[in-house]
Structure formats: structure tokens, C-alpha cells
Amino acid sequence: MTDLLPALAAIVGPAHVIAPGHDQAPFVTDWRGRYHGRAEAVVRPADAAQVSEVVKLCVSQGVAVVPQGGNTGMCGAAVPPTEGRAVVLRLDRLNRIRWVSSLGDAIAVDAGCILAEIQQAAERIDRLFPLSLGAEGSCQIGGNLSTNAGGTQVLRYGTMRELCLGLEVVLPDGRLLETMTALRKDSTGYDIKQMFIGAEGTLGIITGAVLKLFPRPRASAVAMGMAENFEQVQALLALARSRLGDRLSSFEAMSRRQVEVIARHMPQVAIPFSLEAGWYVLVELSDTLEGDSLPALLEAMLGEALEKELVMDAIVASSQAQAEGLWRIRHSVSESSKAEGYVVSHDSVVPLERQADFIRGVEQAIEAVSPGATVVMHGHVGDGNMHVLAILDPKAFDDAAALQDRAAAISLAVDGVLVPLGGAISAEHGIGLSNRARLARAAPPLELELMRRFKDLLDPQGLMNPGKILI
Template sequence: MLTAAAAVEPYCSDWRGRYHGRARAVLRPGTVAEVAAVVAACSAAGVAVVPQGGNTGLCGGATPLADGAAVVVSLARLNRVRAVDGDNDTIEVEAGCTLAALQDAAAAADRLFPLALASQGSCMVGGNLSTNAGGVHVLRYGNMRELTLGLEVVLPDGRVWDGLRGLRKDNTGYDLKHLFIGAEGTLGIITAAVLKLFPRPRRRAVAWLAVADAGAAVALLGRLRATAGERLCAFELVGASALELVLRHIPGARPPLARPAPWSVLVELADADPAAALDEQLAAVLGAALEEGLIGDAALAASLSQAEALWALRENISEAQKIEGFSIKHDISVPVSRIPAFLAAADAALQERWAGVRIVAFGHLGDGNLHYNLSHAQGEDNSALLARSAEVNRIVHDLVASFGGSISAEHGIGQLKRGELPRYKSALELELMGRIKQALDPRGLMNPGKLL
């Protein structure tokens, strides 16, 4: 138990530095029994609980409120890999295990755990589950929800639900694990999970491509899906402004192509067959795309180090933006086919309202998820824009809704978008969510002020 102000403070601010709360104490249980005892004691005393993993969230979902009424329960000590079942292609890990440690444990068993995030060295499995994390390989493997077979959860009254089943078929009623995945700690504390493993890729082909617009990128995505099938595991879209920030702020970053392009695409093929001719397959598709004018230029990685350098350009966008300063961020999704129209409409609406605004757009085009962020290059202008965040959000989110999209694709709701939900979810959806919350946490002690 941490109570000294200096010890508690790091747990009370989010990664972006946007939210700053207070907590009565930080509790760091090391076993599931200790988590259950802590939650039971808090329930008996009527004290709210804020679950926290690696504290890398982007919506304030793991940050306590400013009233200082809650305790933070850190899962960092609950970090063991409990079991690997190679024949069943599953791994059982505790919630405080970092994503990188999970990936390493899978690799040690000659398997792949495919979730990949820029924060994987510090984000934890519990947080990944609580926000239904996505990342760059959703195109092939799905979100965290699709990667999860079973959960262990400490409920708001301190009881432990053991749903750690490594089954791909279990048709015995309500699939309770899906209540807790994406619930952002508002229904209970996830303490462990059984997750799917996959054959470890033996061959990779990575390329950075220049495209004129998002429409060309969507067309290329369709071409690659038709020719590469399941070998296509990542298809990332990067706007010129996003790449420029990385080249400006990240040491060692180098332009991937001789000339800048309005948009870039980072594509990766992978196969468990060490003899798979991925480079040749990708080169053939890109050669035809070049001849048709679908892409303007291409750089194919000739080595692992070159592939990692190309991926670093994509993975460091968020860090470069953080160095640049505050911006108004949106984590949105729309159907892949409608991404070009959304970008055109949103860009036009925002430029009309704030001429010269810098739009930093990038994301997982393969699954329809864009990070659509705004700022001005000049600090004085940027401060004025940030003061109008609500107006900016209304323009972007209303357009997202008009295109049949979601205002949160993979970062969650947290504190940031809690007030937005009533505008974009139906009254019935909100009623049903409220009923579930009331059934499991009738006193509202689990992560108050988040999501609902």
C-alpha cells in the first residue's frame, strides 16, 4: 500500500498528461486472493476502486478522479505467465503481464501472440482486455476480444469468477467474458486470461508505398486481399503530416522514399512457411500497381533491420505528436469503403472552419480505424484551437456517425468521451448498458466516472 504523495502521484496522471486526479492510496496486490481481499474490503467500506495496468491509456480510463475518494488498484505485481499449452495453442497469463512479456513467452514456445502496439513494452494484458485493444494486426487476427478464450475476474463484491477455459466451442449460455472485455474496469477487475496463440511467422515481406489519396489505398487493399489472402496481416495508412512529425522529432528517422507523398501505406505479408515467396508475391502486386498508377513509388525492405526501420516510422507517430505538443485527437472507425469520403468531408469541414489547420491522419486502414488529429503549427494558434475542442469534436464525431462509424475504435471511452456517448448511442443501448452496470456494481464503486 502506497500512501506518500510522491509515491501515489505517478498513478494519478494519464500518459498524455491530460488528466490529473487524486487517490486515497495505491494498492499493489500480488495474487488474485489479494485482489479479491482488497476489493471486498473496499466494498464493505463503500470506497471506490480504480483498476490500473500499465497506465498507457489515452482516454483517462485508468486515472482516478480529482475528488480523491477512490483507491487505485495496480495490477503490476500480478504479472506471471501461468501456463502455455502448445497443443491447444493457448497461453494463460495474469493481468499485470506486459504485452511484450506475453509476446516473448509465446515466442519461447515457438508461437505468436499477434496483438502489437507501440506501447507493448509497458501496456499490460488487463488494460488491453479492458479496452479491447486492436493494434496493427487486427486485419488478420482480430481485436483482443477475438483473441480471448477465457477470463478470471474479481467482481465488485470481492468474489472471483473463474472463467479460464481454453475452449473454442462452449455453447452453454451467456458468454460472460464479453461483458468485461471493453468494459474499462467498470464491471470488475480482470486478473487473468486464456488467450489464443498462432503459428509463428517464418517469412515476412514489408513495403512502404506512396499513394495519391485514400481512394487509391483502399483499391490497393482490395488488390492485396484478393491476391495474398490471410498472408496480409497489416495495412497502415499514414498521412504526410504524420510522417513529417516523425522525421522531425524521432532521432534516426529517415525518409522512406526519395520524394514525399500525400499519403503512404505500410504493408506487411507474413507466413509460417519458411519457403513462402512473399517478397516475390508482394513485388508482383506492387509492380502491377505501379504500372496502373495506383501507387507512385515503393520501398521493399531487403532485411529485417530495414523492415523494423519502416515500422518504426509508423509506430513513432504518437510519440512524435506528444513531443510536438497537445493536439485534438480522435480514434474513430468507419467502414473501409467509406474512409475516402469521410476524409474528404472532414478535411473540408474543418478547413472551412479553421483555415490552415494541420490534420494528422493515420491508422489501420485494413480494419477501418483512423487516428484523426488536429493542431496548428504555431503555439498561439494551437492554444486557441484547443480551447474549441468541443466544437471540433462535434464536427468530426457527427461526420463519423453519418458515415455509420464509431467515435472510439480501440482506445475506449474513459473520461474523455463519456459525455459524448448519449449523442451517438441509442437510448435503448444506454439503458441496457446501465442495467448491466446496476446488476454487477449497484453502488457504482468500480472505476466511477468512466464510460457510463
């Protein structure tokens, strides 16, 4: 049997193989410090051909392959296992913008491209790539695809499933599947690329993608308002859709406790309201036509909302700096919640008409199993995705096992409310390690059976990111 490290070095170069004990820590631990694995090597290939050769080598030796982008995920999907032989395949050197087309409104990129760099490449040709989220300065597009990321503009543009036209994937046997098409219409059989979007590297390794671009907005308007309860938030969404139509690109909501946590740990983030409302709503409009009508339209809608007592107060940003300041509040939820304590996170989604029932029920359910937990919520109200976080004080538990038991009880309680309402346990963060048990009890049995059959078909040795998604 060929010695693994020298063979890997022969493929990618000695400088791009990190052996155990040589600064591997950032690559075998998730960013929250929840999950720790071990790897015989961290490998940094330069292109899809090298990825293919690495996979062939690992498969020939029975070594698992764990693809990793920016390692910014919330569920431990990019962390290697603690037992067995594994290689972390880091994709940051696959960072080329391959081509970009203003006529075709498409861009082809390597999987290791940073999301913000793709946004900038689109801007250079006067186009928009609309995926936007808090980690956009460090997350990689391969990871965004592998978790079907959504972000703050799903309401208008959709998730990564809608934003992807074509993929390049290294299969578990090392063959390269090239479907880097920019076609907008294609009815020639199965849409194979969709199998790999949201699969977290368990069916193959995404090495490239063709993505949709859109006309760049010429005008925008941002506002924040506060509402007494969530039913008013939903009524405000319905009013905004009726009055503003397709100009509505984002509609975000944060519970009062969430904003209190931000204020407590992020003093540099200015919050323009007193913390007395039940909910705080962030609304953004955008238009591809130039003009100054959007702030007036937003003000008119909010004025009507005030008359109908749907909001207690509201502010429309008067400058780009003020708009960025309002968005900074929303993008501070993860960092501030982490600073508050141990976060038990839920990426829940339910039908819009059941969202208020879910919020009421889940607060009661968490309080019943974990009295005193700080329950905060934030989410993309327009697409039904509400992030429910129960924040615990680690010092209140005797040991790590007791803390994990409480976290499991909270998740069980959340799912007990979610599933009967027709919801799903993850809207955009994925399954990884942290949500496997939840998926096993929440997904329809036939759906789980088909997932396992797809996995066995493509990866019969079970070497692609083992232990993720399926138990």
C-alpha cells in the same frame, strides 16, 4: 470504521501501499499529462485473492476502486477521480505466465503481464501472440483487454475480443468469477466474459486471461509505398487482398502531414521517400511456411499497382533491419504527434466503403471550426479504423479552458461526419474520460440504456472506476 491504509497494508503488505504525497504522481496522472486525480492510496496486490480482499474492503467503506495496468491509455481511463474517496489498484505484481500450451495454442496469464513478455512466452514454444502496438513494452494485458485493443494485425487476427478465450474477474462485491477456459467451442448460454472486455474496469477487475496463440510465421515481407490519394490506398488494399489472400497481416496508412510530423520530431527515424505523396502505406505479409517467396509476391503485387498507377513508388525491405526501420515510422506517430503540440485524438472507425468520404469530410469539418490546426491521420485501413488527430498550438489560446473548448468543438465536428456514415467513435482506445460526451451523443439510446442497466446490476454503488465511459 477501519482505518483504510493500515487495513490495505494488512492485505498486501506495507511496502505495497503508497500513501498520498509518497511518489503517487505516476499513478494519478495519465502519461500525456492530460488528466490528474487523487487517491487515498495506491495499492499493489500480488494475486487475485488480494485483489478480492482489497475490493471487499473498499466497498465496505464506500471507497472507489480504479484499476490500473501500464497507464498507457489514450483516454484517461486509468486515472482516479479528483473528488471523493478512491484507491488506485495497480496490477503490475500480477505478472505470472500461468501456463502455456502448444497443443491447445493457448496461454494463461495474469492481468499485469506486459504484452511484450506474453509475446516472448509464445515465441519460446514456437507460437505467436499477435497483438502488437507501440506501447507493447509497457502496456499490460489487463488494460489491453479492458479497452479491447486492436493493434496493427487486426486485419488477420482480430481484436482482443477475438483473441480471448477465458477470463478471471474480481466482481464489484469482491467475488471471483473464474472462467479461465481454453475451450474453442462453447455454446452454453451467454458469453459472460465479453461483458468485461472493453468495459475499462467499470464492471469488475480483470485479474487473469486465457489467450489464443497461433503458429509462428516462418517468413515475412514488409514494404512501404506512397500513393497520391486515399482512393488509391483503398484500391491498393483491394488488389493486395486479391493477390495475397490470408498472407496479408497488416495494411497501415499515414497521411503526408503525419509523416511530416514524424520527420520533424523524430530525426532518428529514416523515411525512405520524399514527402510529396498524399499517403504512405505500410504492408506486411507473413506465412507459417518457410521460404523466400513472400518478397517476390509482394514485389509482383506492387509492380501491378505501379502499372495501374495505384502507387507512385514503393520499396520492399531487403533485410530484417530494414523491415524494422519501416515499422519504426508507423510506431513513431504517437510520440511525434505529442511533440508537435496539443493533440485532439479521434479513434474513428467507419465501414470500408465510406472511409474515403470520412477522410474528405473530416478534414473540411475540422478546418471549418479550427482553421490552421494540423490534421494528421494514421490507421489500420483494412479494418476501417482511422486515427484522426487535430494538433493545436497551446500558445495560441488564452487559457486552458479556451483550449478545451476548441478541442470539444473539433470532436463535435468529427462526430458530425462520422455518425451519418455509420461509424463509431472508438475502434480500440476506449472511452475513458475523454470520449464520454462523444459516446453519449453518438451511441444509440437503447444501447446506452442497456449499458447503464448492466452497470447498475453489477456495481450498484458505482464504485468500480467511477466516471468512466458513461456520463
